[in-house]
Amino acid sequence: AHRGALRGGGRTLAVLGGALDCLYPAENSALAREIAERGAVLSEFPLGRQPDKTTFPMRNRIISGLSMGTVVVEARLGSGALITAAQALEQGRAVFAVPGRIDSSSSKGAHQLLKSGARLLESGDDILEEFEFLLPASQRPGKAPAAPRPVLLPEEEKIVQALEEGEQDLDALTRASGLPAARISALLVGLEMKRVVRMQPGRRVFLIR
Numbered sequence: 001a002h003r004g005a006l007r008g009g010g011r012t013l014a015v016l017g018g019a020l021d022c023l024y025p026a027e028n029s030a031l032a033r034e035i036a037e038r039g040a041v042l043s044e045f046p047l048g049r050q051p052d053k054t055t056f057p058m059r060n061r062i063i064s065g066l067s068m069g070t071v072v073v074e075a076r077l078g079s080g081a082l083i084t085a086a087q088a089l090e091q092g093r094a095v096f097a098v099p100g101r102i103d104s105s106s107s108k109g110a111h112q113l114l115k116s117g118a119r120l121l122e123s124g125d126d127i128l129e130e131f132e133f134l135l136p137a138s139q140r141p142g143k144a145p146a147a148p149r150p151v152l153l154p155e156e157e158k159i160v161q162a163l164e165e166g167e168q169d170l171d172a173l174t175r176a177s178g179l180p181a182a183r184i185s186a187l188l189v190g191l192e193m194k195r196v197v198r199m200q201p202g203r204r205v206f207l208i209r
Contacts, residue, residue, distance in 0.1 A: 002035055015062045016043040018051030060084040061091075068131060069094035071121060075109030082109045085118070092169075092204040094130055096121035133198075133208055150194045155179060156187055160207065163197065167206040 005012035070088040075081035097118040100107030162176035191197040
């Protein structure tokens with residue numbers, strides 16, 4: 001993934017499972033230097049800390065936290081990829097899963113995520129569609145001109161005004177709008193159907209620009 005990002009002229013971040021002076025595996029040192037020149041190499045561990053089986057799950061929470069979404073292609077049940085996906089959900093990040101053969105143990109992790117509500121990933125367009133709000137309107141794939149904003153109820157307007165300040169969770173919206181949590185949940189369903197807001201895992205909500 002890092003090499004692909006670099007070949008494509010992009011930037012990438014590498015989060016190490018050990019200290020910056022304990023690169024593992026050692027043969028990746030040239031790649032690490034290239035990543036540092038075009039992005040960053042990060043570690044939360046003090047100098048001299050060697051990577052081991054406990055440090056990699058620890059660093060995975062940083063990877064998911066730095067990312068807006070996590071993609072699981074193949075993962076066995078109980079694998080590190082599922083740990084990262086669970087951490088991403090706890091952090092309110094999007095989780096995508098690529099389905100595989102139903103008789104393959106390497107597909108069971110992705111299938112479990114799909115059963116739990118992960119987004120089905122069939123092509124790169126699925127990711128672009130999920131995060132299209134990050135792209136200029138002219139770069140959004142296959143999109144017709146924006147439709148006029150729908151008429152909103154007064155209570156819906158309160159929620160929208162609260163979200164103008166940025167992404168919020170349900171508790172923050174309750175405080176900002178003064179509406180009961182149950183009422184906000186019902187209104188959010190309507191606003192999502194009107195394509196005014198989008199709800200993320202972790203009860204996070206943001207406006208669709």
